[in-house]
Amino acid sequence: MTIRGDSYASAAEVTALTRHLLDGQSAFNSTTRPTVTEVEKFIDRASGALNVSLSKAGLTTPVTNTTAKLLCDDWVVARSVELVELTQRGEGFSGEAASRTGAFKGLYTQADEFAEANALGFKRLGVGVAHPKHEGLAFTGMATQANRADPSDASLAQPAFRRGLFDQPGINST
Numbered sequence: 240m241t242i243r244g245d246s247y248a249s250a251a252e253v254t255a256l257t258r259h260l261l262d263g264q265s266a267f268n269s270t271t272r273p274t275v276t277e278v279e280k281f282i283d284r285a286s287g288a289l290n291v292s293l294s295k296a297g298l299t300t301p302v303t304n305t306t307a308k309l310l311c312d313d314w315v316v317a318r319s320v321e322l323v324e325l326t327q328r329g330e331g332f333s334g335e336a337a338s339r340t341g342a343f344k345g346l347y348t349q350a351d352e353f354a355e356a357n358a359l360g361f362k363r364l365g366v367g368v369a370h371p372k373h374e375g376l377a378f379t380g381m382a383t384q385a386n387r388a389d390p391s392d393a394s395l396a397q398p399a400f401r402r403g404l405f406d407q408p409g410i411n412s413t
Contacts, residue, residue, distance in 0.1 A: 240276045245301040246286035247308065248315040250278045256320045260327060273326045278319065285318035286311075288346050292354035297374075299367030307361045314353050318346060 242249065254266050261267070267275040289311060290300040302308050362368060 240279050242279050243283050243286065245290060246283050246315070247289065247301070247311040248282050248286070248319060250275055250282065252312065252316045253278055253282065253319045253323060256316065257323045260323065273323055277326070278323060281319040281322040282315060285315045285322070285346065285350075288318075288350040289314060289353065292347075292350035293358075293361075294369070295351070296354040296358040297368055297370040297372060298354070298358060298361055299369045302361065302366055304361070304364050304366045307357075307364050307366050310357060314350075318349070 250267055254261070261271055264271050267273065267278045269275065273281075286301075293300050293302065293311075302311050
């Protein structure tokens with residue numbers, strides 16, 4: 240198996256932080272625990288969670304800007320290392336944030352927090368914006384009710400008040 244084209248990081252980067260689990264092997268392979276295929280799947284899953292969160296923030300994915308991609312690579316490596324560590328024997332499970340199950344529970348939340356925290360920086364670096372925040376918004380305010388195309392259409396909701404409704408003639412309102 241190979242890592243998907245829209246994924247970040249590599250098995251070698253995960254290996255650099257989990258070498259102590261290789262039992263003398265130089266890299267993850269078909270005999271290690273986890274196997275190289277499983278490590279690549281961890282990378283793909285973390286990358287998928289990150290890409291969904293970046294898309295929710297309106298950014299184009301996968302991120303190709305070299306500076307921003309480094310940050311995405313680091314995030315995916317850290318999450319993948321957590322998952323690799325979870326394949327080893329450990330002490331029970333609990334609901335605590337730093338527990339073994341905390342890594343499972345927190346993956347999507349961490350991805351959302353990462354995307355939200357870095358979206359502005361990514362935009363300023365030139366990462367593509369697929370869906371700007373103003374998407375779907377339209378200016379509908381008119382200076383006067385008479386300028387509206389539907390000033391007396393009773394089938395449409397009409398404003399409760401008109402502009403200038405409370406203006407008093409002869410008083411300068413500037």
